[in-house]
Amino acid sequence: MSSSFRSFCRYFAIIISFCLIFSLVGPNFTKAAPGVTGRTPKKQTVKADIGDIPNKLPKNKLELTSKRTKYSTRYLHPDGSFSEDIFLDPQFYQDPSDKKWKKIDNTLKVSKTKAGKLENTANEVKTWLADQAGTGDLASIEKDGKSVSFVPVQAKSVKGSIKGNEITYPEIYTDTDVRYRIEGDMLKEDLILQQYHQNTFTFELKADGVKPVVGKDGTISFTDSKGNKVWYFKNLFMTDANGKYSDKVNLKLHEEKGKTYVDVVADENFLKDPKTKYPVTIDPSIDTWDVQHDNFISTGYPDSYAFSPTYMMTGYHSVNGTTRSLVQFYLPSIPSDSIIQSANFNAYQTKTDATNSTIDLYRITSNWNGMSHGTHSRPLATSGIRQ
Incomplete structure (x- = not known):
């Protein structure tokens, strides 16, 4: 953790890109389609659990709206890969009239x-x-x-x-x-x-x-x-x-x-x-x-946890001391045959007390509650930086 202090707007997103081991069309797609065994005629359409997909690859990124959840949505890319955008705050609601997930x-x-x-x-x-x-x-x-x-x-x-x-x-x-x-x-x-x-x-x-x-x-x-x-x-x-x-x-x-x-x-x-x-x-x-699993903790207030502010703190602060932000996402299910290519964590910086500072990202390895952890009881995390 750098010695600087940064404040982030409480709007996080994690983007997971993954490539299925089959393409959209042709034998590879059919072969890898879950729940299907044996030979499949060429003209038969086989649906994998990846959402409604077109017969051809899109020219631009295409949202698969049938795979929306309260906190995430899925996209199909021109190269045949897929990505999940996962948010910390609710982005969609299920319309009771047609049961479809729609943008809040x-x-x-x-x-x-x-x-x-x-x-x-x-x-x-x-x-x-x-x-x-x-x-x-x-x-x-x-x-x-x-x-x-x-x-x-x-x-x-x-x-x-x-x-x-x-x-x-x-x-x-x-x-x-x-x-x-x-x-x-x-x-x-x-x-x-x-x-x-x-x-x-x-x-x-x-x-x-x-x-x-x-x-x-x-x-x-x-x-x-x-x-x-x-x-x-x-x-x-x-x-x-x-x-x-x-x-x-x-x-x-x-x-x-x-x-x-x-x-x-x-x-x-x-x-x-x-x-x-x-x-x-x-x-x-x-x-x-719907308890949110995000807060920031500080050595200045070791028995307190801050999950209400619209920002998160990390680094050293003159009042709060050493601060750390804790975040847990609601992850949607992805097809079992997917190969994860990359995962990106996005946060918006709103204030900094230093230049050229670096924020490190670690994986939490123990269970934790976003409403009950201070620095005296912070969860365990990996010792190395998550690349």
């Missing part, structure tokens, strides 16, 4: 069914956001007839500013903006403090088909009637304008007069510290219980 589109549009609301364009997790705060539910998420809604207490009536998949409500509290962004299945919320005014923000929770439950580790999840977890609040954190980080942000669940509330409580010492540079962003995001 979380772009906000005016809702045709709910007055005064905006909704994401295409996703199995439906999200509604008010076009104006102070008029009831500010944000709602729904899946399979279950839903959770949030109503900010004592919020001002302000018009939201829309940009793609996000909306910002300026000055919804004194010196504080609220921004929502839909990423994959997650509803990401940011409380943006322009200067210190308060450290506690209260939201009323409205749940239908689920109920909030506080786990032994303090995590608040939403479970259905069978006890299955549907959504959960990710671990909270906050950062200042210089990237100074603190995980001293807590959620407190309580009930008053038959209503359920959650308080977002940020550490006053961090907010009042003269070294803290505003604006400060607090992140209380909610996601589906």
